[in-house]
Amino acid sequence: MSMSENTPDLTGIRTSQSQIRNADYRLLDRTKLSPMYQHYVEVKEQYPHALLLYRCGDFFETFFQDAITIARELELVLTSKEGGKEVGRVPMTGVPHHAVDRYCAMLVEKGYAIALCDQMETAAESAALGSNLVRREVVRVLTPGTIQEEEMLQSRRNNFLAAIVLVGENWGLAYTDISTGEFLTTQSTDLEVLTQELMRLQPPEILIPIAAPDLNRLLRPGETSDLLPTNLPNCFCYAMRPLAPFTLPEAKQRLMDTFKMRSLESLGCTPFPLAVRAAGGLLEYLEATQKGNPVTLQPLRTYSLGDYLVLDHQSRRNLEITQTVRDNHFQGSLLWALDKTCTAMGGRALRRWVLQPLLDLHSITKRQDTIQELVEHTFLRQDLQQLLKQIYDIERLTGKAASGRANARDLVALADSFLKLPELANIASQGKSPFLKILHHVPAELEALGQKIVAHLVEHPPQHLKEGGLIRSGIDPQLDELRASAAEDHQWIANLEVIERDRTGIANLKVGFNKTFGYYISISRLKADQVPGDYIRKQTLTNEERYITPELKEREVRILTAQDDLNRIEHEIFLELRATVAAHTEQIRTIARSISAIDVLCGLSEIAATQGYCRPQMVPSREIHITDGRHPVVEKALLAGFFVPNSTQLGQAEHITATVEHPDLIILTGPNASGKSCYLRQLGLIQIMAQIGSFIPATAATLGICDRIFTRVGAVDDLATGQSTFMVEMNETANILNHATPNSLVLLDEIGRGTATFDGLSIAWAVAEYLATEIRSRTIFATHYHELNELASILPNVANYQVTVKELPDQIIFLHQVQPGGASKSYGIEAGRLAGLPPTVISRARQVMSQIEEHSKIAIGLRESML
Numbered sequence: 001m002s003m004s005e006n007t008p009d010l011t012g013i014r015t016s017q018s019q020i021r022n023a024d025y026r027l028l029d030r031t032k033l034s035p036m037y038q039h040y041v042e043v044k045e046q047y048p049h050a051l052l053l054y055r056c057g058d059f060f061e062t063f064f065q066d067a068i069t070i071a072r073e074l075e076l077v078l079t080s081k082e083g084g085k086e087v088g089r090v091p092m093t094g095v096p097h098h099a100v101d102r103y104c105a106m107l108v109e110k111g112y113a114i115a116l117c118d119q120m121e122t123a124a125e126s127a128a129l130g131s132n133l134v135r136r137e138v139v140r141v142l143t144p145g146t147i148q149e150e151e152m153l154q155s156r157r158n159n160f161l162a163a164i165v166l167v168g169e170n171w172g173l174a175y176t177d178i179s180t181g182e183f184l185t186t187q188s189t190d191l192e193v194l195t196q197e198l199m200r201l202q203p204p205e206i207l208i209p210i211a212a213p214d215l216n217r218l219l220r221p222g223e224t225s226d227l228l229p230t231n232l233p234n235c236f237c238y239a240m241r242p243l244a245p246f247t248l249p250e251a252k253q254r255l256m257d258t259f260k261m262r263s264l265e266s267l268g269c270t271p272f273p274l275a276v277r278a279a280g281g282l283l284e285y286l287e288a289t290q291k292g293n294p295v296t297l298q299p300l301r302t303y304s305l306g307d308y309l310v311l312d313h314q315s316r317r318n319l320e321i322t323q324t325v326r327d328n329h330f331q332g333s334l335l336w337a338l339d340k341t342c343t344a345m346g347g348r349a350l351r352r353w354v355l356q357p358l359l360d361l362h363s364i365t366k367r368q369d370t371i372q373e374l375v376e377h378t379f380l381r382q383d384l385q386q387l388l389k390q391i392y393d394i395e396r397l398t399g400k401a402a403s404g405r406a407n408a409r410d411l412v413a414l415a416d417s418f419l420k421l422p423e424l425a426n427i428a429s430q431g432k433s434p435f436l437k438i439l440h441h442v443p444a445e446l447e448a449l450g451q452k453i454v455a456h457l458v459e460h461p462p463q464h465l466k467e468g469g470l471i472r473s474g475i476d477p478q479l480d481e482l483r484a485s486a487a488e489d490h491q492w493i494a495n496l497e498v499i500e501r502d503r504t505g506i507a508n509l510k511v512g513f514n515k516t517f518g519y520y521i522s523i524s525r526l527k528a529d530q531v532p533g534d535y536i537r538k539q540t541l542t543n544e545e546r547y548i549t550p551e552l553k554e555r556e557v558r559i560l561t562a563q564d565d566l567n568r569i570e571h572e573i574f575l576e577l578r579a580t581v582a583a584h585t586e587q588i589r590t591i592a593r594s595i596s597a598i599d600v601l602c603g604l605s606e607i608a609a610t611q612g613y614c615r616p617q618m619v620p621s622r623e624i625h626i627t628d629g630r631h632p633v634v635e636k637a638l639l640a641g642f643f644v645p646n647s648t649q650l651g652q653a654e655h656i657t658a659t660v661e662h663p664d665l666i667i668l669t670g671p672n673a674s675g676k677s678c679y680l681r682q683l684g685l686i687q688i689m690a691q692i693g694s695f696i697p698a699t700a701a702t703l704g705i706c707d708r709i710f711t712r713v714g715a716v717d718d719l720a721t722g723q724s725t726f727m728v729e730m731n732e733t734a735n736i737l738n739h740a741t742p743n744s745l746v747l748l749d750e751i752g753r754g755t756a757t758f759d760g761l762s763i764a765w766a767v768a769e770y771l772a773t774e775i776r777s778r779t780i781f782a783t784h785y786h787e788l789n790e791l792a793s794i795l796p797n798v799a800n801y802q803v804t805v806k807e808l809p810d811q812i813i814f815l816h817q818v819q820p821g822g823a824s825k826s827y828g829i830e831a832g833r834l835a836g837l838p839p840t841v842i843s844r845a846r847q848v849m850s851q852i853e854e855h856s857k858i859a860i861g862l863r864e865s866m867l
């Protein structure tokens with residue numbers, strides 16, 4: 001049902017889609033619109049990219065095309081209203097003002113920007129000033145990347161706003177989460193790499209400078225424009241921005257002004273002009289959208305993509321890092337299996353860690369050392385976790401305080417958390433590993449700030465800020481004095497009834513209050529002749545006369561003005577307190593970072609301790625040596641003890657012709673459903689876990705650092721781009737062959753399946769050979785082509801492994817054990833039989849197979865260049 005139907009002051013009538021007229025205000029004669037609509041259109045033109053919600057009494061109304069859009073998106077009924085005598089009715093939809101956040105959340109989620117135009121005065125106030133048009137202003141612009149409202153944000157993931165600058169194949173990227181203040185920038189080449197970085201960040205909104213009249217447009221996910229390069233991912237919103245703020249001089253100046261610096265040297269971004277330009281353009285957008293609530297960002301951090309393990313979006317999906325492939329669920333992903341964090345900050349940090357595994361051995365070791373200590377000292381870990389559960393999201397709360405949006409409850413939550421810090425430091429000081437050491441000393445100012453907040457604010461303050469009830473007594477002498485005198489006046493009124501009954505001898509005399517007349521003395525009409533001379537009659541009802549006395553009036557005026565003064569003073573004290581918190585933003589965010597890190601590490605150590613994980617030895621070589629590794633998610637889904645552990649040895653070959661102990665490339669064969677894919681993914685996940693510093697599901701491991709992990713696992717048709725399964729597979733394979741290095745880990749599942757058998761086999765052979773001889777990355781190549789086992793006899797750094805099964809007369813038992821050797825047969829026909837293919841088909845298939853086997857003997861040998 002349309003909320004507009006309830007609009008008290010605007011008489012809307014339902015409008016059917018076919019009757020929609022006057023949707024485009026640009027086609028109307030503005031001068032013929034009534035004044036409110038003229039103003040609406042004026043505001044709308046300043047925010048053409050946003051839906052304009054315009055406050056009219058108790059509703060936020062929207063008109064013209066925006067009304068049609070909102071009615072459609074929110075499933076509200078479209079109504080219409082007279083837009084001016086000669087204009088006729090114009091489309092209208094509205095939502096109640098108290099529910100506007102909820103509706104905005106739904107619109108932002110769908111990729112819309114919203115400008116909220118609120119009333120700055122009441123109708124009575126504007127009438128008093130002689131105007132019949134209420135003054136309205138845009139107070140907030142909500143866009144998918146700039147929301148800060150708790151209800152619209154996900155507590156356990158960042159909401160990034162990104163900005164990009166493209167010059168040929170070179171690009172600069174800046175991004176921020178304005179709710180936490182993180183602000184980073186980088187520069188690189190190759191738009192494909194930019195796409196991968198955007199896919200990691202999943203920014204709901206990306207700013208892009210455009211030199212065209214199409215400025216200020218917001219493209220929703222899936223919308224296209226000729227102005228955007230075609231190879232950017234189209235699953236995000238793109239906000240088209242003017243060029244000027246993205247130019248180098250303007251961007252530099254804005255960055256220096258924002259961070260109060262004379263040069264950008266210390267931010268490390270000077271050598272990266274495109275990064276600087278993106279960051280400057282982003283800051284300008286925040287200025288334009290955040291209006292009265294300026295955002296406080298952390299100092300810009302310049303990072304290099306080369307500092308982290310490269311994991312492309314496809315591999316992240318295949319390995320189910322943050323969501324499952326099948327149904328995009330969080331449950332069943334690696335992050336789900338690893339997330340034992342106690343705070344929302346920790347949850348967000350873990351997500352960032354998992355999406356950005358490290359390359360630096362020293363940084364990995366620091367995390368490992370901390371986990372080890374927390375594994376070995378169970379009580380220390382449990383005490384920490386107990387305490388962490390009591391710490392609120394101080395990272396986002398401080399952002400709210402800094403942008404002037406925090407209420408008293410937010411400050412109380414901050415104070416509660418600050419007061420836990422000494423205890424946190426106390427517990428942390430029982431440990432000596434790197435991340436615990438950071439917490440040995442927490443800033444004493446924050447504890448003092450916590451105490452100050454607690455001393456100022458009542459324990460359970462209300463949500464509103466201007467109606468009093470926030471500040472304790474004993475904080476401000478003027479406040480106390482006013483309260484005392486108001487209390488005295490209240491008491492006087494409370495006693496009045498008894499005193500006046502005594503004085504007048506009227507037993508049923510009452511003292512009452514109503515909004516129109518204020519305090520009054522009520523007497524039944526029968527006793528009206530007994531009232532004293534100082535009573536002044538104010539109102540006559542059927543059975544009752546109401547009076548005031550001069551003193552009652554005086555007290556009433558005092559009480560009411562005192563209340564206004566009290567509210568104002570309380571509000572001022574609160575604002576001062578909030579500003580004090582805001583002044584500590586950087587300090588709070590620094591401690592928030594340490595808390596989130598220890599939260600992540602406590603969670604990882606809990607898993608390590610309870611799931612029997614080991615600490616992998618990280619080495620600066622190409623070695624991958626895992627004893628009894630397990631898949632961290634699949635083993636959780638099975639009953640304890642049912643997962644079959646498997647070992648892996650890869651990548652020790654120093655030279656291709658040397659006799660090697662461990663191969664670079666393993667050809668993995670085995671029947672369907674025997675566990676090949678699971679083994680492949682298990683290896684990828686273990687490597688990622690190790691590089692975020694986590695312990696891993698294995699009994700022992702020595703792992704070299706990988707620069708990239710590539711996976712190609714069971715492609716599906718990419719209908720959106722019209723590519724076939726086989727083309728998707730070939731594209732991905734080409735990408736791997738063009739980018740893998742000897743330090744990469746390549747996991748390939750069934751290359752060459754989507755084409756004719758001999759084409760597929762030939763491609764698979766050539767790809768495997770190229771990986772083993774030219775690139776020498778560590779590779780597992782799972783395949784149903786047993787012919788590939790031949791490679792191992794030709795190339796010394798290739799080995800055959802198989803996932804074993806036990807064959808019984810009428811069934812196959814999957815042992816899920818990976819053992820040396822190639823599978824002698826594929827059991828495909830057997831699987832068909834078990835699936836219920838008719839016996840005639842099965843026996844014919846066997847016959848055909850034996851014929852094929854007899855006539856196709858493979859003798860390929862080495863490539864010419866290798867002979």
Ligand SMILES: Nc1ncnc2c1ncn2[C@@H]1O[C@H](COP(=O)(O)OP(=O)(O)OP(=O)(O)O)[C@@H](O)[C@H]1O
Pocket residue numbers: 634642643644645646670671672673674675676677678679816817
């Ligand atoms: N090591 C293991 N221990 C216990 N169960 C396992 C193990 N590996 C795999 N499984 C189980 O076997 C099922 C099939 O595994 P998987 O999908 O990896 O087979 P596959 O060999 O890749 O099959 P296909 O060739 O048809 O793709 C998994 O869903 C899992 O439940």
